[in-house]
Amino acid sequence: MRRGQLFGGIAALAIATVVFILPFLFVFLNAAKSPSEASQPSFAWPSEWQFWQNLVDVVQVRDYALLLAYFNSIVITVGAIALLVIFAAMVGYVLQRRPSRVSRVVGFVALTGLMIPPAVVPTIWLLQEIGLFKTLHGMVLIQVAYGLSFCILLFRAFVASIPRDLDEAAIVDGATPLQVFFRVILPLLKPVTLTVIVVQSITIFNDFTHPLYYLPGSENITVQLTLYNFQSQFTSQLNLLFMNILLITIPPLLVFIFFNRQIVSGMTSGAVKG
Amino acid sequence: MTQVSLHDLRKSFGAHEVIKGVDLDIADGEFCVFVGPSGCGKSTLLRMIAGLEGVTSGTVDIGGQDVTHAEPSKRGIAMVFQSYALYPHLTVRENIGFGLSLARKPKAEIAQEVEKVADILQLGPLLDRKPKALSGGQRQRVAIGRAIVRNPGVFLFDEPLSNLDASLRGQMRIELTDLHARLGATMIYVTHDQVEAMTMADKIVVLNAGRIEQVGTPMDLYEKPATPFVAGFIGSPKMNLFEGRVAEQQGCDVYGIRPEHLTVSDDEGRWKGTVRHVERLGADTILHVEAEDIGTFLARIEGHRSYRPGAVVYATPDPAREFRYTSR
Secondary structure, eight states, X not given: OHHHHHHHHHHHHHHXXXXXXXXXXXXHHHHXXXXXXXXXXXXOOOSSOOHHHHHHHXXXXXXXXXXXXXXXXXXXXXXXXXXXXXXXXXXXXXXXXXXXXHHHHHHHHHHHHHHSOOOHHHHHHHHHHTTOTTOHHHHHHXXXXXXXXXXXXHHHHHHTTSOHHHHHHHHHTTOOHHHIIIIXXXXXXXXXXXXXXXXXXXXXXXXXXXXXXXXXXXXXXXXXXXXXXXXXXXXXXXXXXXXXXXXXXXXXXXXXXXXXXXXXXXXXXXXXXX | OOOEEEEEEEEEETTEEEEEEEEEEEOTTOEEEEEOSTTSSHHHHHHHHHTSSOOSEEEEEETTEEOTTSOGGGTTEEEEOTTOOOOTTSOHHHHHHHHHHXXXXXXXXXXXXXXXXXXXXXXXXXXXXXXXXSOHHHHHHHHHHHHHTTOOSEXXXXXXXXXXXXXXXXXXXHHHHHHHHHHOOEEEEEESOHHXXXXXXXXXXXXXXXXXXXXXXXXXHHHSOSSHHHXXXXXXXXXXXXXXXXXXHTTSSEEEEOGGGEEEESSOOSEEEEEEEEEEOSSEEEEEEEETTTEEEEEEEETTOOOOTTOEEEEEEOGGGOEEEOOO
């Protein structure tokens, strides 16, 4: 039995290494190669390490487009996450706490957001009409719209686990509905809020297609689009492409590593009775 | 003056009426206990007084003012919940001071008030802990502290002791009674435990199926229960209630006699029966007796007298303590 467990553990680690570590290693190795070497990507060790030189080249390309892209992507991600957390938590709270005909309709509308695939052309048309096409805040709203349904469902399920007595105790203590939400409920939503932040920030930061549709223009470039522009212009310079991949993989990785512990510690708090 | 008056209070959930017209006056400084079986509407009635549940018809007056449609925080009440409802993310200090901080009181004043309450309830050393680091009794004290700090005219307790173990419950009963004497505030207390009702109340309100069965002092209800329901509910062990032939022989529909008002003898008495179970409580012993002609009844005897299951005994009711109920 113990030998079986050992064998199973080694097998699992081996598979995880192949799936998660090897691709990263592949990118890392090829990002350090010279253009000619990288034109045929392989696991071969670079004959000459050009890591720093490639990094500088990638950052400088197209008048520091990568730095602008970082700025744009961070603005979009932070803005969208802030709105998502506030709105999804509020809607989820009201939907769970006040069952009525209106909240049932709203709940259904939220669900349709998951069921009905978004149509790109009408959305662009609408954005143009209200003057939000090709703007960062327009992109923020698009990301909020795409993520809201899922987040509402998450928050609503979590609010159900918070005893209603807490709301009532706060009401008796003199809290207005907004104070009940912001001072009692929202702090208790921390675990699910962290989940939403991690899942949605990685999704939004890594989003390639939506910025491609809704955010054209070189001044609006986002990190994932740097790959696309890159490839069309420097098809022979795969080393820079790999370096670019490496650079834009780091922020989501940091988010996950940083918040992962918080999620686990957050999950164990919040008990009311014992 | 914070007396509480309810006039023809009713509450329906859809077509289902749960409170069916309650009239009640609770005097200033009184300790009033709502007691009844689960589902009788006692918690709903309390929540209507608190303003957490809407009123279908009727009025609620607190301190001479009609508060039927007032916000809970504007009624001069404080409530202690069965689950304690402490805010898990706040320390004990912040929990107690929460209401004051909502009212935007100066920080120094909040700190002073919280210290004062912590002194009353001996919570001083716990002030910087979170609720999850407290025992059940300590949590209950914090919940009471959060009520006291608001300095309400009326305290509302919704089964506050039912999550505590038996010995702690006994201790908290004494503490609550002391607290009532010390604060002199009106208190309304909901419980399904008639022992809590008997030991703490100035006035007991027995509720059954959304109606008041009887209102009175604990001893009133024990000595003069107005209905068979009250007779069966108040007192432990329960009163023996007989219907059918036994009651007919007594010229009534329901005949009742308490276990402690039966004289048990080995050789003579009105009812002859066989002992089925013996519960020894130390000071007293409860006999479960099965009699051929009347069925099973309980009798309470002194602890030092011992019977074995199967023994034949005779029981005679005390004529002055018999209850006869006739339905109209």
